[in-house]
Structure formats: C-alpha cells, structure tokens
Amino acid sequence: MKFLFKTDYEDDIRLFPHSGYLWTYGTLLILIAAAPHFLSSYLVSQLVFVSIYAIVGVALLILTGFTGQASLGHAAFLAIGAYTTAYLQQFGVPFPVYFLTAGLLTGIIGAIVGFPALRLHGIYLVIATISFALIVEEILARWESVTHGNEGLRVKTIQMLGTTVPRDSPGFYYLCMGVLIFVILGAINLLRSPTGRAFVAIRDSETAAKSMGINVSLYKVKSFAISAAITGLAGCLFAHKLSFISPEMFTLQLSIEFIMVILIGGAFSLHGAVLGAIFIVMVDPFLTFLKDDIPGAIANLSLLLGAGAERAAAIEKSSAAFASANGLKGAIYGFLIMAFILFEPLGLYGRWLKIKLFFQLFPLYKRATFKRQKIYVKSERNR
Amino acid sequence: MSYFRAENLSLHFGGLKAVDSVNFALEKGEILSIIGPNGAGKSSIFNLISRLYNPTSGRLFFEDQEITQEPPYSIAKLGIARTFQNIELFENASVLNNLLVGRHRHCTSSLWQEILYMPSVRRDEKIHRHKVEQVIEFLDLEPYRDRVISGLPYGVRKVVELARALCTEPKLILLDEPSSGLNVEETTDMSFWIRDMQSELGITVLMVEHDMSLVSRVSDRVIALNYGKVLAMGQPAEVQSHPDVVAAYLGA
Ligand SMILES: Nc1ncnc2c1ncn2[C@@H]1O[C@H](COP(=O)(O)OP(=O)(O)O)[C@@H](O)[C@H]1O
Ligand SMILES: [Mg+2]
Numbered sequence: 001m002k003f004l005f006k007t008d009y010e011d012d013i014r015l016f017p018h019s020g021y022l023w024t025y026g027t028l029l030i031l032i033a034a035a036p037h038f039l040s041s042y043l044v045s046q047l048v049f050v051s052i053y054a055i056v057g058v059a060l061l062i063l064t065g066f067t068g069q070a071s072l073g074h075a076a077f078l079a080i081g082a083y084t085t086a087y088l089q090q091f092g093v094p095f096p097v098y099f100l101t102a103g104l105l106t107g108i109i110g111a112i113v114g115f116p117a118l119r120l121h122g123i124y125l126v127i128a129t130i131s132f133a134l135i136v137e138e139i140l141a142r143w144e145s146v147t148h149g150n151e152g153l154r155v156k157t158i159q160m161l162g163t164t165v166p167r168d169s170p171g172f173y174y175l176c177m178g179v180l181i182f183v184i185l186g187a188i189n190l191l192r193s194p195t196g197r198a199f200v201a202i203r204d205s206e207t208a209a210k211s212m213g214i215n216v217s218l219y220k221v222k223s224f225a226i227s228a229a230i231t232g233l234a235g236c237l238f239a240h241k242l243s244f245i246s247p248e249m250f251t252l253q254l255s256i257e258f259i260m261v262i263l264i265g266g267a268f269s270l271h272g273a274v275l276g277a278i279f280i281v282m283v284d285p286f287l288t289f290l291k292d293d294i295p296g297a298i299a300n301l302s303l304l305l306g307a308g309a310e311r312a313a314a315i316e317k318s319s320a321a322f323a324s325a326n327g328l329k330g331a332i333y334g335f336l337i338m339a340f341i342l343f344e345p346l347g348l349y350g351r352w353l354k355i356k357l358f359f360q361l362f363p364l365y366k367r368a369t370f371k372r373q374k375i376y377v378k379s380e381r382n383r
Numbered sequence: 384m385s386y387f388r389a390e391n392l393s394l395h396f397g398g399l400k401a402v403d404s405v406n407f408a409l410e411k412g413e414i415l416s417i418i419g420p421n422g423a424g425k426s427s428i429f430n431l432i433s434r435l436y437n438p439t440s441g442r443l444f445f446e447d448q449e450i451t452q453e454p455p456y457s458i459a460k461l462g463i464a465r466t467f468q469n470i471e472l473f474e475n476a477s478v479l480n481n482l483l484v485g486r487h488r489h490c491t492s493s494l495w496q497e498i499l500y501m502p503s504v505r506r507d508e509k510i511h512r513h514k515v516e517q518v519i520e521f522l523d524l525e526p527y528r529d530r531v532i533s534g535l536p537y538g539v540r541k542v543v544e545l546a547r548a549l550c551t552e553p554k555l556i557l558l559d560e561p562s563s564g565l566n567v568e569e570t571t572d573m574s575f576w577i578r579d580m581q582s583e584l585g586i587t588v589l590m591v592e593h594d595m596s597l598v599s600r601v602s603d604r605v606i607a608l609n610y611g612k613v614l615a616m617g618q619p620a621e622v623q624s625h626p627d628v629v630a631a632y633l634g635a
Binding site: 186192197203207209211214216268 | 454459475485488497500508512
C-alpha cells in the first residue's frame with residue numbers, strides 16, 4: 001500500500017496527489033491524442049459521442065451527484081445549446097462566438113429553471129424537470145419561425161481559423177476531447193473550492209448548510225446554471241456531430257440516458273461521468289453486434305450441438321427477431337438501471353476502487369470493508 | 384445593552400406553545416445553560432435564533448442589531464454558530480471537508496476565480512486549511528481528518544460538529560445537548576473544551592444540556608424552561624433547587 005506523507009496544505013489541494021497520477025493521466029492523454037491514427041473512423045465517431053455524453057455527464061454530476069438536485073430535463077438544455085448553434089449560424093456568427101453563446105444562454109435558462117425548483121425535493125423535482133423538458137420540446141416543434149418546427153434545422157460545418165472542420169474529421173474529435181478536458185478541469189477546480197463544498201453541504205444537509213452561512217437558494221440556482229451551461233456547450237458539439245437537428249432528437253429517452261451515464265459510472269466522482277458515457281454510447285454498437293453476428297453464431301452452435309439444419313434456421317430466425325426487437329434498448333437500459341441501483345450503487349468507478357483496494361490489501365481484503373454502516377440515522381425534522 | 388437578547392419570544396405550533404414569551408439576555412463572554420425536561424422548547428429556541436423557525440412573536444437582538452428578520456444564512460455571517468441535537472453533518476464528506484464548510488462565511492472568491500483556480504483561491508484555501516488545522520488540534524481530531532463521516536462513531540461526530548461550528552470563528556456559539564450520547568470520559572473532555580472556548584477563544588456560549596454536573600461545572604448562569612415558559616433564572620445551584628424546577632423534573 002502506498003502511504004502519502006503530507007507536509008504541506010498544498011498536498012491536499014493539488015490536482016495530482018502523487019507522481020503516479022501524472023503517469024496515468026499522461027498515458028491516457030497520449031492514447032486520446034493517438035486514437036484517430038489507429039482506430040477505425042466508426043470508433044472515432046463513437047468516441048466523439050462518448051466525449052459529448054461525458055460533458056453532459058459532468059454537468060449532471062455537478063447538479064445531481066454533488067448538489068443532490070435530480071434532473072430529467074437535460075435533453076432540453078442540450079436542445080437549447082443545439083438550436084442556439086443552428087440559429088446563430090444563419091447569420092454568419094463565427095464558431096467561438098456561437099459556441100460560447102450556446103453555453104451562456106443555456107446557463108441563463110438553467111438559472112431561470114432553478115428558481116421555481118428551489119422549493120421542490122426528490123421526486124417532485126424530477127417531475128418538474130420532466131415538465132420543463134416537455135415544454136421545451138413543444139416550443140421547438142411550434143416556434144417555426146426560429147426552429148422550423150418538426151422539419152428541423154441543418155447545421156453547417158464548423159469554420160475556424162480559415163479552415164473547415166468536418167464532423168467526422170480528426171479535428172472535430174480533438175475539439176470535442178479538448179472541450180471535455182476543459183470542462184473536467186473546470187469542474188475539478190470548482191469542486192475543490194468553496195462553491196463545490198457548498199454544493200455537497202446542500203446535498204447532505206440543507207439545515208446544516210444554512211446554519212454554516214450558505215445561501216442555499218443562491219447555490220442551488222448556481223448549480224442549475226452551471227450544469228445547464230455545460231450542457232449547452234455539449235449541445236453545440238452535438239448539433240455539429242449530427243449535422244441536422246429536430247425536436248424528436250431531444251426527448252425524455254435522451255434525458256434518461258444522461259441520468260444513466262452517472263448512475264452507471266458512479267454519481268460521486270467525475271471519473272464516473274466518463275466511464276458511464278463510454279458504457280452508454282457503446283450499448284448501440286453492442287446491439288448492432290447482437291443483431292448482425294449473434295443469431296448466426298447461435299445457429300452454428302446449435303448445429304454443432306446436433307440440431308438439424310431446419311431447426312438451426314428456426315433458432316437463427318427467432319434469435320434475430322429477439323435481437324432486433326423494438327423495445328430491446330429500453331429493456332436493456334431498464335435492466336441496467338435496476339442492476340446498478342441494487343448491486344452497485346457506487347457505479348463502475350466504485351467497483352474499480354474496490355478492485356484496486358483488493359489488490360493493494362491482498363491477501364488481507366475483507367468483504368465487510370464496503371458494507372454499508374448505519375450507525376446512526378439523522379433526523380428529518382428540520383428539513 | 385446586553386450582547387444577545389430575546390424579547391417576548393414565542394413560537395406556536397397550532398395550539399401548542401413550544402416557546403411562550405421567553406425573555407433572556409446574554410453578556411459577552413458568559414456561558415449560559417438552558418435546562419428543562421424533554422419537549423420544554425429548548426431546541427425550538429435555538430431554531431428560532433438560527434432563524435430556521437419564524438417566531439410567532441417577539442424579537443431577537445445580537446450586538447445591538449435586530450436579527451429577527453435576517454435569513455438563516457446571514458446568522459452565521461454575523462458570528463453565531465450552532466450544533467444540533469440530532470447531529471447534522473455532511474454524511475458523505477470527509478471530516479476535513481465538513482470543517483472547511485465551516486469556513487464558508489470567510490470565503491470571498493467568485494465563481495470564475497474558482498473555476499480557473501486562480502492564485503487568490505489557492506492562497507485563501509491555504510489560510511482556511513490552516514485555521515481548520517488549529518481547530519483539529521484544539522479538539523484532538525487528528526486521527527479522523529480524512530475519514531468520511533458516515534463511518535465515524537457517535538462520540539466523534541459530536542466533536543466534529545463542535546469543530547465545524549468553531550471553524551466559523553463564531554462570537555456566539557449555540558450547543559444543543561453537547562454531551563448527550565457521550566460516555567463519562569468524553570463528557571469530561573467536552574466540559575474542558577467548553578471552558579477553553581470561553582477563556583481562550585473568547586466565545587460566548589449558550590447551551591442546552593441535561594447533564595446537571597456538566598451544567599454546574601461550566602455555566603455562569605442557568606435558565607430553567609418548562610412548557611415553553613421560563614421557570615427560573617440565576618446561579619446553577621440556585622436554579623437547580625428552585626421548587627418549580629424540582630417539581631418540573633419530578634413530573635408534578
Ligand atoms: N416542527 C415542529 N412541528 C410541530 N411541533 C414541534 C416542531 N418542533 C418542535 N415541536 C414541538 O415543540 C415542543 C418543544 O420541542 P423542542 O424545542 O424540541 O423541545 P426540547 O426542549 O426537548 O428541545 C415539543 O412539544 C415538540 O413536539
Ligand atoms: Mg431538544
């Protein structure tokens with residue numbers, strides 16, 4: 001086991017507690033930079049989606065994971081960022097300007113949503129954010145002079161520094177990764193400063209937060225605004241990646257996917273946002289794989305096991321029908337949510353920490369190390 | 384003029400008079416204890432002072448400023464900190480982070496400075512950590528610095544809550560049953576700390592306490608409360624032997 005011997009307050013504050021971190025993240029950075037050179041263009045394209053989902057994941061972590069305010073309305077924030085992009089492009093506004101405007105405008109709308117949400121907790125807040133998302137969806141479909149309604153809007157290729165950055169070029173991939181890294185660094189900074197601690201305080205006890213001098217309403221609104229602004233930036237990238245946007249791309253299903261990013265990744269650490277994003281984005285290629293290759297494989301297997309050719313064909317057909325069933329994605333998501341909430345409430349990142357600890361302590365690891373301890377239940381009276 | 388004053392303070396829950404026209408004052412630097420049976424309205428008085436409850440009537444003054452209309456978060460900014468009878472810590476954060484939240488009223492950085500982690504934020508952060516470290520040393524919390532609250536025993540949580548209140552550098556501290564749930568040894572420590580808070584840090588203390596020996600050891604004055612009303616006020620021995628107080632505790 002590694003023991004850190006601290007001699008300075010700086011030891012607690014710095015980004016990389018010891019040199020091991022520098023190596024890990026340095027290697028990761030090199031891999032990210034090299035990816036377009038050795039991965040297929042399909043996988044690079046998936047990585048772009050991973051980065052966009054991870055940006056939204058970070059946004060949602062700040063609001064839900066750290067401030068304790070659940071939201072099922074983030075698809076709407078993404079939509080606002082995307083539509084701001086498409087709308088401003090029509091007037092020849094340059095990329096950096098509309099990119100930042102998308103973040104700013106979405107942030108302002110996030111703050112406005114934050115105000116009525118101040119008095120709501122838990123499930124009521126979830127319902128309120130869903131209603132907000134439905135309203136936005138409706139506005140996008142009806143406000144035809146700006147959004148072109150259900151016909152949707154084209155999004156032009158990015159023009160920057162005199163060059164174009166097509167949506168499947170390495171340049172666009174680097175842009176998305178760059179934004180993700182900046183967002184993560186900003187979030188880390190925020191979370192290790194007074195605002196981040198105020199968020200956590202509000203999540204764990206509003207009563208205590210108030211009596212420590214935290215203006216709970218102000219910080220909740222701040223959290224909504226920051227989370228929305230980051231999602232707005234992601235919306236701009238999302239619009240470019242899709243090159244065409246319409247209201248039905250920003251439905252409740254997308255908000256649920258975002259919540260799943262942090263549920264599966266782990267809602268207590270920024271690592272969770274990235275791990276969760278990788279997981280959720282890779283469900284689609286996995287389903288394609290299921291559809292294309294698995295039925296044939298099952299049929300071959302059953303032939304090997306001695307089933308007749310006719311029977312094998314029937315098996316292939318029924319498993320193909322199963323793999324391409326309409327609700328399969330939804331069912332897999334639902335199953336995953338339940339499994340993670342029941343068995344792995346700390347998400348993939350929590351699982352990784354446990355595995356790491358297992359090897360550090362080997363052979364002394366106790367199963368009880370992570371048993372949840374309920375020594376004391378705090379009162380809800382002053383809530 | 385007294386340092387802190389409650390004038391005709393009342394709090395009604397429907398027909399229940401939890402606090403009923405209570406008047407009392409605190410001098411700077413004194414330790415005042417409120418005693419009384421369960422349900423007497425002691426915690427309600429604390430919740431009124433920290434503005435978590437709105438008084439039905441009455442007024443509160445601190446350092447000659449009326450605080451009856453202040454929002455809860457400015458109470459801490461004025462220099463009044465508190466602990467809770469049913470510990471209210473930030474369960475999923477480390478002891479260190481809990482204490483750093485106590486520094487909130489001294490934080491001045493803006494959102495942008497924090498996102499960029501400007502040198503000023505870093506400098507302030509070190510100052511806060513230094514202050515927190517002093518409190519950790521004062522209350523012997525070194526072994527628990529990086530532990531998460533949810534894994535800590537009850538007695539330690541009590542001390543962490545006291546530490547968090549001290550990190551705000553309060554002028555007046557409200558302690559709601561500081562010794563409840565503590566063993567004899569921990570209670571003795573607590574009584575020394577309360578004394579030291581007053582003598583070394585110059586903090587005025589208002590506390591609710593059931594342990595009479597602790598009350599007599601540390602208090603300068605005592606108020607006895609029952610059914611929201613003040614029964615007696617004065618020296619610890621005098622209040623304890625007051626016939627109404629004896630009757631209240633015997634349940635007569
Ligand atoms: N939020 C509340 N709603 C209704 N009744 C309350 C509330 N808080 C306290 N009370 C009642 O007020 C009375 C005083 O409570 P409290 O101040 O907690 O007593 P204690 O002296 O034991 O601290 C009790 O009868 C309690 O039931
Ligand atoms: Mg009480």
